Amino acid sequence: MSDKTGVVKNKTGENSTRVQSQDPRWQAVVSCDAKADGRFVYAVKTTGIYCAPSCPSRQPNPENILYFDDAEAAEQAGFRPCKRCRQGLISLAQFHAQRVAQACRLLEQSADMLTLNQLAAGVGISAYHFHRLFKAQTGLTPKEYQQAQRARRVRENLTHSATVTEAIHAAGYPSDGRFYETSAATLGMTPQNFRSGGRDVRVWFAIGKSSLGDILVAESQRGICAILLGDDPEKLINELQNSFPQAELLGGDPDFERRIASVIGFVEAPHIGLDLPLDIRGTAFQQRVWQALRDIPPGSTASYAEIAHKIGSPKSVRAVAGACAANLLAVAIPCHRVVKTGGNISGYRWGVERKRSLLAREEKG
Numbered sequence: 001m002s003d004k005t006g007v008v009k010n011k012t013g014e015n016s017t018r019v020q021s022q023d024p025r026w027q028a029v030v031s032c033d034a035k036a037d038g039r040f041v042y043a044v045k046t047t048g049i050y051c052a053p054s055c056p057s058r059q060p061n062p063e064n065i066l067y068f069d070d071a072e073a074a075e076q077a078g079f080r081p082c083k084r085c086r087q088g089l090i091s092l093a094q095f096h097a098q099r100v101a102q103a104c105r106l107l108e109q110s111a112d113m114l115t116l117n118q119l120a121a122g123v124g125i126s127a128y129h130f131h132r133l134f135k136a137q138t139g140l141t142p143k144e145y146q147q148a149q150r151a152r153r154v155r156e157n158l159t160h161s162a163t164v165t166e167a168i169h170a171a172g173y174p175s176d177g178r179f180y181e182t183s184a185a186t187l188g189m190t191p192q193n194f195r196s197g198g199r200d201v202r203v204w205f206a207i208g209k210s211s212l213g214d215i216l217v218a219e220s221q222r223g224i225c226a227i228l229l230g231d232d233p234e235k236l237i238n239e240l241q242n243s244f245p246q247a248e249l250l251g252g253d254p255d256f257e258r259r260i261a262s263v264i265g266f267v268e269a270p271h272i273g274l275d276l277p278l279d280i281r282g283t284a285f286q287q288r289v290w291q292a293l294r295d296i297p298p299g300s301t302a303s304y305a306e307i308a309h310k311i312g313s314p315k316s317v318r319a320v321a322g323a324c325a326a327n328l329l330a331v332a333i334p335c336h337r338v339v340k341t342g343g344n345i346s347g348y349r350w351g352v353e354r355k356r357s358l359l360a361r362e363e364k365g
Contacts, residue, residue, distance in 0.1 A: 028053040039069050050074035055085035099123040100137045107146050139285045139313035148284045206257040207233045210264050212354050217263045226329045229350035248348030267331050271298040289323035296337045298362045303350040304342045313328040
């Protein structure tokens with residue numbers, strides 16, 4: 001029977017060794033039975049701690065145990081949660097996920113850059129262990145995550161702040177100079193252009209033919225920003241417009257149309273390389289994935305899982321696949337070289353058959 005606090009007692013209010021030996025809950029505690037988790041928790045009078053039945057801690061003396069219906073009842077009785085079995089409530093994996101989520105909230109809410117030690121202390125995990133957990137679950141280091149959050153804030157602030165300087169400081173940058181060092185990568189354009197919705201940004205494009213079908217090549221002031229493959233020129237132009245909605249798209253430029261020949265030559269024979277600057281725009285995580293893809297030599301492949309391991313984020317296989325799908329620079333960022341574990345060819349933004357063709361020609365050298 002249970003009293004009002006939720007503690008389960010025998011008729012005398014004591015838990016004797018004889019009664020314990022006959023209690024199925026005691027057997028669950030002795031065997032660390034995970035199936036019993038959620039049905040009850042047990043508290044140890046000598047330590048003041050309560051645990052889940054599956055807790056791997058040293059087995060307590062049966063006369064020192066009290067049973068409670070749930071963790072809330074145990075805490076009302078003055079017991080504190082066990083850290084080893086994650087408070088008797090959740091698995092270790094859930095505990096780690098909660099702590100990383102808590103750290104993400106701290107980073108999103110703080111305008112100031114937090115140190116690794118501050119973050120780790122804020123979530124109750126050692127700095128070394130926290131750094132590994134955070135990177136494994138988010139794909140970014142805490143510092144990279146903070147930089148991405150600060151970049152997000154400055155993009156939001158630029159749309160409504162009175163001045164660019166005000167937007168920069170409101171986002172948490174210590175100085176204008178620190179922001180301008182990375183503004184091109186952060187915004188893909190100058191802050192003033194971004195603030196005006198990118199209306200002053202120009203993108204030149206041209207469409208040609210290759211052995212893979214139609215090819216659209218686009219270039220901004222910073223470099224080649226899109227290489228799109230398809231079977232319908234109009235659809236390629238629509239894709240470009242959707243990717244750069246505020247930019248001024250300029251087609252039919254004779255000088256640029258001559259440059260497209262260099263890109264088509266590269267697509268036909270990727271091993272020759274592309275000696276043109278690239279304008280690569282993406283999140284911090286996407287940039288890391290894309291760099292890993294560019295490190296795969298022609299004629300070789302890597303699995304999504306291998307790429308995730310390479311960037312230090314082994315649990316981010318789906319996010320790696322998402323970054324491949326978001327790539328606008330066909331062949332230049334060789335997402336066609338990423339395959340399923342075992343070598344099977346999977347999806348490709350511009351069609352699986354084009355992926356097979358690219359891999360086949362690279363294999364021949």
